[in-house]
Amino acid sequence: MRLNNLPTEQVRHSSNVSIANVQVKKEAKAIVIEEAGFPFKLPIMDISNLEVKNNELFEEYAKEQWLGSIAKEGNYLFDQRILPDYAFKIITAYPNNSMIGENTSILLLSKDEKDENIKADNSKLNLNDVIGQEKAKTKCKIIMKYLETPEKFADWAPRNILFYGISGTGKTMLAKALSNELDVPLYLVKATNLIGDHVGNGSSSIHELFEKAGKKSPSVIFIDEIDAIGLHRKYQSIRGDVSEIVNALLTEMDGISKNEGIITIAATNNPEQLDHGIRSRFEDEFEFTLPNEKDRITIFNKYMDSLPLSIEPSAKKLANMTKGFSGRDIKEKILKSSLHKAISDEVETITMAHVKYALDNYYKENNSPKNMFA
Secondary structure, eight states: OOGGGSOHHHHHTSTTOOHHHHHHOOBOSEEEEEEEEOSSOOTTOOOOSOOOSOHHHHHHHHHHHHTTOEEOTTOEEEEOSSSTTEEEEEEEEESTTEEOOTTOEEEEEOHHHHHHHSOEEOOOOOGGGSOSOHHHHHHTHHHHHHHHSGGGTGGGOOOEEEEEESTTSSHHHHHHHHHHHHTOOEEEEEGGGGOOSSTTHHHHHHHHHHHHHHHTOSEEEEEEOGGGTOBOGGGGGGTOSOHHHHHHHHHHHTTSSOOTTEEEEEEESOGGGBOHHHHTTOSEEEEEOOOOHHHHHHHHHHHHTTOSSEEOSOHHHHHHHOTTOOHHIIIIIIIHHHHHHHHHTTOSEEOHHHHHHHHHHHHHHTTOOOOTTO
16 A cells, blocks of 8 residues: 555554645655664663564564654654654665655664674785885875875865776775875775665665764775766666665765765776766876786785795796786786696696696686787
8 A cells, every 4th residue: 555545544643744744755665774772861771782583574563653754864763662762763765855654665774784884994005015006106195195184174175086997906905005004994895785685775884884984084985896886877777776875975975964084985997987977076086007017027026925835937027928917917817826726736836837827717717819928
């Protein structure tokens, strides 16, 4: 039964709603709520982190008392049954300022879920670990200066930065190195993980992410694979309905909440596919390029020093054979694959034969012609 067909008496007795509201408010598709607790300190009531064992029953329980109530983000709903006057804050309402009806999905976001989904990444990386990418590292000086003294920048703060470039070129590494060098929290999120099973989950995660980062500011938020939710409109047919996630992200990036001391960095391999509305929010873009021969030699030397087996080919020779490879390809596809092959051959040294085996597998996986130096 749709909300606009509800009997008059049933609507009249619903909390926080009038007959006039019924005629103008749309039914909410979904709302996400979290515990807010009691308005008063009650020593006899020690309740924390409510656990919902049956979501279907919880929705029925919630709708029975909140049917017809206005669902507006930031407002509160009060339990009047088992825990009288216990409050729940509305984190997300889709659409916002709508009405709870019989078809509304109601999700309670527990404290454990929020803490599990939004954790600061602890990294020991520093800027010297990011080999090459000198232009990007130089441009990072403005981020570092801002996070050292955010109060001095005010409206001149570099709040939103886009990292773009081929996969494996160090975008995530640089974000980790920045947060470690400055000793500030880094909140690392993959955009694909924001797309939940229920409408509203993703936008709730966005708001929670910025809220937690704000409490720990100065801090860095790093959203990887931003194109998973921010594709240009002509590509949107393949991404599903994530408009509420994008709207929540744009709201936070626009600084409707002050977000002082928070840098939002997003990363993508395909900047040209981003929707203009999203890409225009980034004040600056840092390009990440494939390592040149000198950088590849440095990368090989760095990783070869920690190999558990000795290796015959020199870093220079290997760098000459891997033109067009990213730093991650060098480590994961060449050195690691060569190491595993040598171990399976029960030998103590990685030879050129093992390296060529790894190269052959790489070219097969990527359907690309062999490097002329291989």
